Amino acid sequence: MFELDRSQYPQKKPDGTLDIDLSSGKYLKLWQGPQHPGITGNMAIELTVCGDEVVEGKTHVGYLHRGFEKLMERRTFMQCFPIVCRICVPEPDFNEYCYAAAVEELAGLEVPEMANWIRTLILEMGRINSYLMYLGGQAGALGLGVIGQWTTYVRDLMLDRFEELTGARIYHMFILPGGVRDRLPEGFAGRMEKALQEIESTLGDVEKVMFHNAVFKKRTVGVGVIEAGWVDSYGITGPNARAAGVAKDVRKDQPYLVYPELDFELVTGKDSDIYARADVRRRDLLLSVDLIRQILAKMPKTGEVMAKLPNVLHWKIPRGETYVRGECSRGEYGYYLVTDGSGYPRRVNVRGPSYTHSIALFERMVINANISDVAALLVSLHTYPPEIER
Amino acid sequence: MVMQALYDTLKQRFPLGELTVQRDNLAFITVEAVRLYPLLRYLRDHEGFSHLVLLTAVDWLEDGQFQLTYLLNNRAKCQDVGLRVMIPRDKPEMESIHDLWPAAATYQRELREMFGIDFPGSPRLEEEFILEGWHGIPPYRRDFDTLAYARETFRDRPGRETRDPAQHMKQQLYGDKGDV
């Protein structure tokens, strides 16, 4: 188990930093990333190792910084809408939803019911995409290449449904302040059902090949444990917290969109190691499949999808501030929006779940980890760098 | 209503500023900078606001102030409280809260770099976080002009047209019929 063994651990200096003398020959500094196969996206971790044991890890981010929060301050409320989705690449829809919901709340817009159903559908589809990416990455970090081939294949099927609905594979730009762009196309539910069945059958295979695999179990069970007590102090949300036994999910805690009308139970685990987190995500994926079926069955057949907007070129929103959150595949995603009565946002702050997971939490967890487990550990936190630095 | 009750409870212990109730479960309270730390600790230990959702700053350039927003979440009661702290813009300095939440150190590093707000005692504050080799005004301040900076630092490819959307739409819709 993940016991802190302090025998190898360097002593602490009075100011709290570690006393690591690189010239002593006992320690070695090792960079993993930004150009490295064992890293998620474009970030870097600076490891100090003693033998094959990590004594200190530092996360370096900022390689993907584009200054969104600054750029949005000089764009009108509608001009912000096409750029927000680019903040997080693998699951862009949460940016669109959170931004739209924050603007609607401050502007006092009422969203038609049909739009809420379509929004929920899109968010759940995005969640499936993100989890499929994760399963491939988690298996790939431990050398199981074939899982990534399978999950990317079924992810393509889901991207086809996105393309049919929104016209784009990656950046959908579908959820805009006031509603959504369009209704579902003819026969969408039937084609979606086919994709869902394919996903379910692939996940059955993934379970056999990955979760029952002796090598995968041996390298993940008991490795990288998050203690339940860390959940609040490190700001852990989403599957990372649920795998630690804390049933924390915005979909249940503060239901938004049409989640109150859907029937579901939260997925939790108890071991809180890499294996438990992967398993929670696999079961959460199956939950999303079920939610999509419920949404398609329960959603109204007709109705408006767009509220009446003022002239968006001269749209001014009165002074106010708000925070809107949603549960994305990695945890709590939120937008803090401040307006000052002008036609531009005063300040937008994006709270991505990876922000705390991959910096404070990861730097804590990597201590005393084996160097060969670092890649799997980082992937198991399911972090996406672009939402850290925006 | 619930948020008002919470405000009244807090008011008995701490001098508080203005209360803004945004939703049933979200309110913002203005506090003085010196009262913030004990208030945060009280909220965390006694009121169940154990999750620090975010810590960010807003630049009110015209008032000469930075607004720091500490957003806390109480999961059991599903309530959120945002604490607004106004600090002067010419001497931006605030008490560090990294010993209440270790994750806060990251937010403070970001604020230090992007707004130039100092948090004495916060770990690794001097290290570069997002930017590299940045000189000049911290980029998230309002008086930093990103367009001007980009124009003088990076070269445009010739042929790029930039239009003002309002003007452009007017021309597209009404042609040369004049002002409508």
Next chain:
Amino acid sequence: MKEELLKRIVKTPDGQEIEVDPLLDYYCQEGPTVQPPAYTAIIEKLFNWARSESLWILGFGTGCGAIEMRPLMTPRFDAYRYGIQWRPTPRQSNLFVISGYLSTKTLKRVIRSYEQMQGPKYVVGLGSCTINGGMYWDSYNTIKRLDDYLPVDVYIAGCMPRPEALLAGFEELKKIIRAGKAEGANLYAKNFEWYKANQKSVIHDWDMPDYNW
């Protein structure tokens, strides 16, 4: 400059003290050189054919375009059938796909990775943001024109380009290579001073040698 890059005295195991200047000692001082083509046209043609059929991409996802690399590797789009594969290290690869916007911090790492690649090497700029800034035209932290900093052979427009567009771009690159026009590495060596001046004008803390391979 970082502490580990500064000049310092290091004690060897047998007690000797030696001075180490990482910037001079750990890198080669030699600049890049222009590689002339082979003696005869027919051999050069054979070489170019061979080069065009084995494009090995450096696995460095510099921006959001990296997300479409995964579908390219998998059965539906299957770039492997065109002789394209992904390698984990610059030493083994000859094609650098700049997948999207480059922040100045990444640009520094990209230059290093590019210079470590073996020639002849090619660069593909992916997405509108490498062409003219794209969505981030007014951002203070992303470069606008990639060809100011690295010699680019092919641009693939779009935000983000579809996998099919990438495949078409790779086919285009193959044609250029076969025609013997993909002279990126030589261009870089020939205009080395100009590229360095451009790179240094946006990277403010230049703490590496001018050419590191």
